[in-house]
Amino acid sequence: MAALIFDFDGVVADSESLANLVLAEAVSALGHPTTLDDALTRYCGRRWSDVVIAIEGDLGAELPPDFSDALKAATLARFRSDLREVEGASAFIARFHAIPRCIASSSSIERLTLCLDVLGLASQFGQNVFSAEMVARGKPHPDIFLLAASKLGTNPESCLVIEDSTGGIKAAAAAGMESIGLCAASHIRAAHAERLRAAGATHIATSWQEVDTLATEFLQRQQAMA
Incomplete structure (x- = not known):
């Protein structure tokens, strides 16, 4: 799945x-x-x-x-x-509402809960919000992503991770997951895409529209292998 x-x-x-x-x-x-x-x-x-x-x-x-x-x-x-969303994030989340998904973040549950409420996205993830507080090792170790896959009831190789940090990309690679390095938020600086590629990003996207295309292709490949 x-x-x-x-x-x-x-x-x-x-x-x-x-x-x-x-x-x-x-x-x-x-x-x-x-x-x-x-x-x-x-x-x-x-x-x-x-x-x-x-x-x-x-x-x-x-x-x-x-x-x-x-x-x-x-x-x-x-x-x-x-606080604002990264442009296009909520539209993407709504479009792929039927696909099992979760948040897997280095942030605390308190911070994630507040921010999801501010952005009006809490109902989109329900209980599927996971923090590095829940695991022994944070990113770049794979623990948080392996926990996420387990909670979603799927295998790591069936997961697509959307990340913006080199530590997160390394964690996804260590977990055996395909990843998209997203360079769309206001903190992104020059050469960030190259750093994400060097960290092991499977794909690079500069907008949620590009993520949409890559995610659709990933889901089609997964369906073909099912």
Whole structure:
């Protein structure tokens, strides 16, 4: 049975620029000047525990005890006011409503729940929202995608992953899944497609319209093999 696995930030929600801008501001306030591009390069697409290690390495010191809570509050507030979808995401999700699908993200369940509500997409995924909090290892390890396939009741080779980060693409490859590297959100910078290809992306798309074509072809191949 074919299934679609969506990363969330930078794929469904155009959230990476917002979240990383808030993060850059917070790290800068601690005395380590950090731009949006710095944050995107160093921290984007990683599990929070790994981001903390990276920030502390950059600072050369431990983060304040309240840093994570304060950052989360500031980020969620920005999402409530400014979050938008990646253009075309909701139309694609609605068009492929009959195909088993899920979210498999490095973000927390709390953040995913809020963002899906803000975007009006919670009903499209129901309980099929999976976070790296649920597995031992985050991306680029395959754990979250293997969990997703198991929960959807399908085999990894029958899953198509839609991702925007190199870590996510590597995780999909490690899980034995076909992947689309999507370069459509506002945080995408020059040469990102090349980095996704180097990480193992099966396909590259620059819009949800291109994803539509690639997903249709994938589903046709899966049906032919059934």
